[in-house]
Amino acid sequence: MLEIGCGAGRMTNVLAPLSNQYTAIDLTNAINRIRSRKNLKKIKTDLMNYNPKEKYDFIFSRGVLHHFPNPKKAFEKSLSLLKEDGVMVIGVYKKRNPLFEMLNTLIRNKTTKMPHDKLHTLCKKAAFLVPLAYKLMNKGKKRPLTKDESTWLLFDWFSPEYQYHLSEKELDEWAQGLDVLEKKVGWRKIRKGHDHLFSD
Secondary structure, three states, X not given: OEEEOOOOOOOHHHHHHHOOOEEXXXXXXXXXXXXXXXXXXXXXXOHHHOOOOOOEEEEEEEOOHHHOOOHHHHHHHHHHOEEEEEEEEEEOOEOOOHHHHXXXXXXXXXXXXXXXXXXXXXXXXXXOHHHHHHHHOOOOOOOOOOHHHHHHHHHHHHOOOOOOOEOHHHHHHHOOOOEEEEEEOOEEEEEOOOOOOOOO
């Protein structure tokens, strides 16, 4: 199993125990915060430069592909790492209403230019807003997010240079020619078939 963009391991800690062999890759130093396991291989690398000898039966990527300069190419690169008849689950930021997109762009135009240490301090101070936002969006959690988790969630939103919000139509175009096993807003669970061809 491969996790693309594992960050500090929030999902790694959940999924790794379910797999005999688990590989987690990430471009940032956050990967060093993941605790070691016998079945876990941590690799600090860029997805676009990752070329393992063997392909994977299952690939998971949550909140990552939309941070690439070209999300579709990142999706296709991910798919190239999957075995024939393998399954991949991806989750990306969905396109929202025009007012949200405008405000988000205005804020990120400033935060993406801030030194990371200063932005992290700001996110830490604003971490208390995350549970309130989840409550307003009716996104109840089985357990409350810790202050550290809320801080990194904000930092992950406001620090990356690239952040694309993708429509359902775009995701459907990505999955064209693939077997879509499950479809939710911003999410796709797909199986790679032998007849899938990448578009230009």
